[in-house]
Amino acid sequence: NAGVTQTPKFQVLKTGQSMTLQCAQDMNHEYMSWYRQDPGMGLRLIHYSVGAGITDQGEVPNGYNVSRSTTEDFPLRLLSAAPSQTSVYFCASSYGRGGYEQYFGPGTRLTVT
Amino acid sequence: KQEVTQIPAALSVPEGENLVLNCSFTDSAIYNLQWFRQDPGKGLTSLLLIQSSQREQTSGRLNASLDKSSGRSTLYIAASQPGDSATYLCAAEAGTALIFGKGTTLSVSS
Numbered sequence: 134n135a136g137v138t139q140t141p142k143f144q145v146l147k148t149g150q151s152m153t154l155q156c157a158q159d160m161n162h163e164y165m166s167w168y169r170q171d172p173g174m175g176l177r178l179i180h181y182s183v184g185a186g187i188t189d190q191g192e193v194p195n196g197y198n199v200s201r202s203t204t205e206d207f208p209l210r211l212l213s214a215a216p217s218q219t220s221v222y223f224c225a226s227s228y229g230r231g232g233y234e235q236y237f238g239p240g241t242r243l244t245v246t
Numbered sequence: 247k248q249e250v251t252q253i254p255a256a257l258s259v260p261e262g263e264n265l266v267l268n269c270s271f272t273d274s275a276i277y278n279l280q281w282f283r284q285d286p287g288k289g290l291t292s293l294l295l296i297q298s299s300q301r302e303q304t305s306g307r308l309n310a311s312l313d314k315s316s317g318r319s320t321l322y323i324a325a326s327q328p329g330d331s332a333t334y335l336c337a338a339e340a341g342t343a344l345i346f347g348k349g350t351t352l353s354v355s356s
Binding site for chain 1: 277278280282287288289290291292295297298335337339342343344346347348349
């Protein structure tokens with residue numbers, strides 16, 4: 134199993150550009166989520182999904198969009214990049230919500246200039 | 247709102263020392279508590295998961311305990327090695343998300 138994979142590893146965007154961060158898992162997990170990690174702030178939840186076709190907002194959803202058309206994939210879209218979105222983005226998955234171990238991808242380091 | 251705090255923020259020890267990392271949380275209504283390791287520039291590696299009904303979990307030289315009534319968890323590392331140098335994060339699962347502490351950065355010198 135590859136586990137949770139993320140692409141790209143690094144990305145530089147200009148303010149106003151849009152892009153999609155890819156996340157995939159091969160463990161047949163129902164629950165997937167996106168976090169951002171910022172110095173001094175820790176990791177914060179952006180969006181999550183409890184299954185294909187079902188998504189919801191986390192703590193810091195503004196400026197981001199998600200969809201879940203398959204169990205395996207959970208892409209994160211930046212609609213119009215801003216310097217405040219410079220961060221490291223992690224995707225995670227688990228069998229379900231409530232008591233299951235969560236597995237994290239290697240992260241995408243995004244810089245917005 | 248659930249808040250997770252980790253003390254100390256940084257810790258330096260000589261090789262071979264036993265050490266304890268602390269994690270506290272404000273709301274005892276958690277599903278579980280998970281400890282992670284993060285190496286510089288890397289993702290999170292799960293170390294131990296303690297379900298809310300459990301008191302502790304062990305894996306090799308690592309032992310994690312959970313006391314929901316006092317809102318505390320500890321990660322005990324026995325016989326520390328330079329390869330243990332990393333940032334250790336604890337996270338409490340509450341509702342829809344993992345709530346993370348800001349981590350303890352451990353440095354083990356040889």
